[in-house]
Amino acid sequence: MALTSRANIKTMIGVDDTSLDNVIDLLIPQADAIIKGYLQRDVEQETYTEFYNGTGNQALILNQAPVQEIISVHEDRDGYYGDGMDAFPASTALTQGTDFVLKKDEISVTAISKSGILYRIGKTWFRPRYRQHGQLSNAPGIGIGNIKVSYIAGWSVVPTDIQFAANKLVISMLESRSKAGRLQSENIEDYSYRLANGEDEVQALDSVKTSLARYKRIVI
Numbered sequence: 001m002a003l004t005s006r007a008n009i010k011t012m013i014g015v016d017d018t019s020l021d022n023v024i025d026l027l028i029p030q031a032d033a034i035i036k037g038y039l040q041r042d043v044e045q046e047t048y049t050e051f052y053n054g055t056g057n058q059a060l061i062l063n064q065a066p067v068q069e070i071i072s073v074h075e076d077r078d079g080y081y082g083d084g085m086d087a088f089p090a091s092t093a094l095t096q097g098t099d100f101v102l103k104k105d106e107i108s109v110t111a112i113s114k115s116g117i118l119y120r121i122g123k124t125w126f127r128p129r130y131r132q133h134g135q136l137s138n139a140p141g142i143g144i145g146n147i148k149v150s151y152i153a154g155w156s157v158v159p160t161d162i163q164f165a166a167n168k169l170v171i172s173m174l175e176s177r178s179k180a181g182r183l184q185s186e187n188i189e190d191y192s193y194r195l196a197n198g199e200d201e202v203q204a205l206d207s208v209k210t211s212l213a214r215y216k217r218i219v220i
Contacts, residue, residue, distance in 0.1 A: 165208040
C-alpha cells in the first residue's frame with residue numbers, strides 16, 4: 001500500500017484527464033522510498049519476523065514501530081538467524097508477562113507501543129560469555145541471531161501528516177518537472193534535492209521534513 005494515490009495527487013493539482021498518470025505512477029514509489037528512508041522505518045501495518053543479537057542488556061529495541069502486537073518471542077543461543085540445527089524449537093518460546101514485556105507507552109486505538117522496546121523480565125537478553133586461551137575470566141561474546149521475534153507493527157491507517165508529506169513530495173517533483181528541471185541529485189539525510197540547472201531548491205521539502213520529524217525512528 002502506497003502512502004498516497006494517483007487519485008489524491010490529481011485531485012490536489014486539479015487534473016481530471018490521464019495526461020500525467022504515468023508520471024504520477026512513477027513518482028509515488030519514489031516518494032514512498034524517500035519518506036521511509038528518512039523515517040528509517042516502514043509505515044504501513046505489516047507482520048514481521050526478525051532476528052536479533054542478544055546484547056546482555058534488559059532492553060531490546062524492535063526495528064519497526066509502533067508495535068501493535070507481539071506474536072511470539074524465542075531465545076535460542078544456537079539459533080543463528082534460523083540457520084542453526086533445530087533452530088528455535090517450541091521449548092525456546094518465551095511467555096509474555098513472565099519472561100518479557102512490551103513497553104506500552106502509547107496505548108490507543110492506533111498503537112500499543114510507540115517505542116517498540118521489549119524488556120526481559122528478571123534477567124537480560126542472552127549474550128554468551130567465553131573464556132579465551134590465556135584469559136583468567138570469561139569475556140562477553142556475541143549473541144549471533146539468537147533471538148527471534150514475530151510481531152505486528154505500523155499503522156493500519158497511515159497518519160494524515162505522513163499522507164500530507166507524500167502528497168507534497170510528489171507534487172513538488174511534478175512542479176520541478178514542469179520547470180524543465182529533471183532530478184539531478186537526491187539526499188535522503190538532508191531530505192532535499194536540486195533541479196538539473198542547479199539553481200532551484202525545492203523549498204517545500206523543508207516543510208515536509210518538519211511534518212515527518214516526530215515519526216523518525218531514533219536509533220540508540
